[in-house]
Amino acid sequence: MCSERRCFVAVAALWWAGLTPVSASAESLELVARPAQCIALHRGQPCYQEVVLSWGALDAQGTWCLLSDAQSAPLRCWQGGAVRQHVHAYASADTERFSIRRDGSGAIVAKTRVTTVWVYREPRRGSSGWRLF
């Protein structure tokens, strides 16, 4: 529980934050992947797809990087708020996670992920694999 004074300060701060046109707020920025699923035939097969990653307005003063957990180097880095999307060649047998990081502070301001799903839930060698008698 907060004291009366601290609670007032916190509510006021939240109200102020809500009114201010924050363009790089970590809480409000949404990173969207379309499509968010990639469909492969059999479990374990990698899936290949072009994924469009898009996000809202970022602080024009900042330097930003789009990251993937599938590689150590950033997918891209840029300065300012002009860049709003990136087309990524997805190739994964499970899930790839993406995030936008403010360069310098290292703060992650948005996250999303793309998941591979399969039509047949067994690996290719399983019951759905070989069609032969």
Add this chain to the structure above:
Amino acid sequence: MTRSVRRRLVQRAAVAALLASGVGAAMADEATRPYADGGYFEIGVGYFVSRSIKARVDGDGQRDVSRLGTLSLSGALRRGPFFLEARRGGLDGVSVGATLWYDRQHTLDVLAAHVPGTVDIGWSSGDDEPAQDERSRNDRLLSRESLLGMSGLRLRRFQGDSLLQLSTAIGWKHGNGVLSGLHLGRQWQWGNWSGQALVGVRHASSAFADFIYGVDEDEATERFARYRVPSTVFAEADVSVARPLARRLVWRSAARLRQFDDAVTDSPLVTGSRSWSLDTTLSYVF
């Protein structure tokens, strides 16, 4: 007890013994299993074009070409060593069986019930009555290739994306014919396309081949003279590609070729040495 009944009982007892001895071993070590539990069921609509080696009932020297829309049901289920496979696409058939033995690269399966081919569901009346006129008797001879219940063994060796299969199955009826096969297969993935190629040879015993392509004395007509088929070897190849269109929707196309030797092509029922089919299906997978 007649000899054939006794033989059948011995065959079934052998299958039961194999099942009993092998299933325990097959369940022993899940880590080395080269197969996985699971299953699927799919319903498909498609288009099928085929050219048989058999003559058409309405014309000498003409081969039967079929073009038809298809509604297909297929699926597979495996729980531990036991499996049920009902396939359309690839080399078709229905099998119920169990894995007797395996290691990291091999499986030895007993096919308790094995029905090669595609099950056509239809309705007709009076089929058991002897056909009287010439045309009906010809028609019956040409459409005799129907369900053949069999039991047998299947040995598979997996190596990466390749498969080597040896199989042999004995028919339950029609002289207990034997059909054996040696097949090589390979699978590929190009982007989200999956492909499979199979080549192989099958040996059909005289009893098996004769049931499909032979003409008995009492079946012979003016057009189709008596013919006894010796054992035969035929080659087959199958190429198919598949692509997921949605989470539960798969498009699949296949081309198949079979090449028969003189033992079959000398039959009066046969007017060609090579059969082929093209098949495209859109399936909903449950």
